[in-house]
Amino acid sequence: MNKLYWLLTVAGALLWAALSGVHGGPAPRDGAHDNAIAAMSAPTDDAGFARAEQPRVFEFPRDHAAHPEFRSEWWYFTGHLKDSEGRPFGFQLTLFRFELAAHTPPSASAWRSSRVLLGHFAITDIEGQQFHAYERMSRALPEVAGVSVAPPAVWLDDWRIEYDAATGWHLKATQQGQGIDLKLDEKSAVVLQGDEGLSRKSAAPGNASYYYSLPRLAARGTLTLADSEHAVSGEAWLDREWSTSALSRQQAGWDWFALQLADGGSLMFYRLRQRDGGSDAFSAGTYVDSAGRPHRLAAEDVRISTLGAWKSARTGRTYPQGWRLDIPAHQLTLTLAPRLADQEWHGRFKYWEGAVTVSREGQPAGLGYVEMTGY
């Protein structure tokens, strides 16, 4: 998937919006993305950063940790949980790392840091029909935010993602009474996206990222709502991606699908939508069949049709709601439906990302997460 856009846009727009807020007026909403990309791309200089130019040998757990020689990176967890009484929840915990400059002069001020961390944390309370979403941001500061390589960890205040070779992944996040504290164990092998983990975003060499997924992580722990605590278990998905430059100005947004199928297979596919409504040729994904064999998917391998629409009363935006994915090469026809219509992020950044159910020929066939931006 192409969350690189996402990151660039988010980080850029946040910087731009936040900074200009010192003396700024209301944002021209429709132009925000363009301006953000312009603001970020105009002054930035990739010199001094490493680039994703050819496939690399991934080493774990080293590659679970940060790669600060690349400009940007993320740890993107989504998942479905159930408590002991079967009450279902969705969750998302995402931490982004972004370097504003390749070199930082030494200083006695901790703020002389060009590393920025951004976090998004959400709980979808499907029964309660509630979507709790929170955003945080900070430059890397002692006691506030940072990354560590050994052990692999990234944190933003008390939101923390860490990996331990013995105990696996540990996710912890809480805000305003909503929280998760989860242990995740890898149930499947690492899936290298793109060309053995090199995910090209455009024809220009170096406009690519390193991208791997852990599509099946067994999750166990507690989920807290404002008035209750739940012992939960379920399955999570991790997307890891890092890069320096992967920008194209032709795209209006993207749809990202991460599906955990009931037969043990999994599917990741991102569609880059062009301004003219078409799909970008660099849209891509991977289908892992029930036997665990990965199959690369190119843009033309997947046909996506939307089944309905949902209009946000809050932001006035209309998002597709329900999709059909046809992958003829694998005789796969999947129908996706949101587990809650309103899983819209409506803070400084407006997008829809939420838990969905997967069905095949009318029968439940798995769970997943869908992200839609640029609507």
Place this chain on the structure above:
Amino acid sequence: MLLWRASLRFLTRHPAQCVLAVSGIALGVAIVIGILLTQASARQAFADSLRSVFGRATHFVVAVDGEDFDERLLARVRRVAPQLDPSPIVTGSLRVDVGGEQRAVQVLGVDALALRGESGAQGLAWTKFLTEAGAMVMTAGTAQRLGVAVNGSLLARHAQDQHALRLLASVAATDESGATLADDVALLDIASAQEYLHKEGRVTRIELDAGNDSDAATTLAALAAALPAQVQIIDAGRQARGARNLTDAFYTNLDALSLLALLVGGFMIYNTMAFLVMQRQSLFARLRALGVTRGALARLIVAEGLALGLAGGVLGCGLGYGLARALMAPVGQTLRDHYFATGGGQLTFEPLLALLGVALAAVTTLLAAALPAWSALRADPAHAARYSVSADSAARGLARAAWAGLACVMLASALLTLSSRSLYAGFAALGACIVAAMLLVPWLVQHGLDAVAHRHSRLRPLPLRLAIRGASRSMGRIGMAVAALMAATATSVGVGLMVASFRGAVDDWLTQLLRAEIYISPGFDEQAPPRIDEQFIARVMQLPEVTTVSKIRRARVLYGDGELRVTAYELPAEAERGFQFLHGVAPWPAWNNGDVAMISEPLSYHLGKQVGDLIDIPTPVGRRPFRIAGIYSDYGSERGVVAVSLARFRHYWQDQRVHGIGIYPRPKVDSRQLERTLMALLPRDGSLAAWSNASLKSRSLAVFDRTFAITHVLTLFAAAIAALGVFNALLALHLERGREYAMLLATGLAPAALRSTLYLQTAVIAVLAAGLALPLGVLIAKLLIAFINIRSFGWSMQLSLDAHALLLPAAGALLAALAATVYPAERAVRIDPATALRYE
């Protein structure tokens, strides 16, 4: 229609009169508008600076002692209350060189990522703002004033360090959302701000926005519980109010001046209009004799006054705007120097003020025309036609004015007796006194001159006798101008005397207080953190030349709606003698062991605290009641100071550092040599400086002088405008008397004698005006010292009669009046008697 033509004809036939009338009105409006506009802009700029610095925050986390605090608290605030968008701020000031002059620039260090707000300034390279050391953003106006272009650099100093600040972008002072970046603020990233201000690891405050939190009270309570006692959460609005209090005293000064402006301006207009009507009394009489009704004439006068008033008002607004532009620089500088405020450089156009200016002109003009018009219209046409103003009616007018003056005196004393603390009552009384004097002066002058002329009816030389009679006779006409000159001169004298007395008192106080030979302190930056620790003091004490040191530590704590300045002293016996107690006793005996304090006179006045009362001082361990042992004389802070012993301060604050020390050398030690020795001990970063007793005193007085520089400028301006008014009045008088002068010349008076007569006449008037201005000036000074100063600052002092302050304005008034006579006198002696008389 005929009437209107007559009016128009009069005005066009007398263009000089017309110009004088309009310019008189314009000058009057200009001074009022100029000062009010300056004041409004200064207030607006200050409000803007609060708004932009405080942003949309609803609450602040600040240290109880008002100092900067450990930035690691931010981590706790972020965890406990992330929904309040905690945003750290570091502030301070840097000095920049602008054309060889040092200017203060306020630094606003922000964490760009944590700031609130929607958006705005498109296309700015914000990444650079975050990553490039010294990248700054300013308003376009500030950048222009500081002479820096986008991508250009400013050299900024803090202590001995120099930093290049690069202007990344300039922004409009106010954008469409109304959010502003204040003038003279350099917006820096918090990293640069910490580095340049030497505040690494510390923040000035953490801003919170509870506006979007539906359960803000609970969140704030939880946060308050999670924070250590050294910091507290305060309401942003309250902080803004507290900061505003700081400048109140400064605006009091400006208030006094705008009141003066209003008086002088009003009288200028009255004078001009009254003259224009009185001059045509015979014409009106003739018109009445021809059958024109009173109503028609009254309408004419009203329309004429309105037209002139509007023209003068509009012109005056323009002039006032120019005056305000000229005044903004010194006003802004005073604000920056003394109140750590920003702004003051931006002149905001106030439509309401302009309207006020025009309305003032129109109303005053109408009022001014009404009185003489009433008397002109009431007069018997046959009688009035013969002579413009009868001696009787003029005398009656002066007498009536004198009675009104006496009423004003009573009003003033009643105001002062009935109110004890109101500053406005004080101002009203002062205004009433000046008005009283203005109303009394023409009558006094006329009667004085008549008495002289009567007693010395054969007074030689002839020009002097003519001059005295002429002056006496013209009082009805130019009495108001003379009164205005007198009032302006007296105010100038009064303010001058007050400032001189004030300066004398400060001088005495400094001499008393500054007992040590050399002081080590961060200089004049009141916001500098304490940097002197006991190790440094020990090194100083080890010097063989040094016998002992005094120590001073300052802190600002929040108190009520504002802040309280706490000063902690550790003093040797010699230094203790430097304090002059106005009430109570020195607290020294019990000072180190108990919670005993002394408070400065202004604090006693503002808080209404007396000897024996308790004052609750907020300390890091909570409020502590200190018993007030004495009230001492202190001109260092107009808000006032509470002084406690350093031992007690350290007990509560748990902070050993101090801001300054005073060094007492052994006898016969060369103080210059000692100063050099001490300089070698100072830290190399320039954060501390050594000051000799004399240089500290002269620096303090220089600051004092700068503060009052604007007062001098404004009083001089008022006096100059009054002199112009006299010029107008005299010019008109002499022009009108052309025929009389021609008659004198025709009957054999030599032109030289006529010239001396005219100059003497002016001199007699001016000497009388100035002579009366002196006692009135002393009275004004007394009122300023006894009422206004006490009521606005809480400072008492003795009046001292400074010869300079007394005589300079008087001499100026005399010169201005004589200068105003040059043109009419020269014109009068060149006039051809035959031509002038033929007109008759």
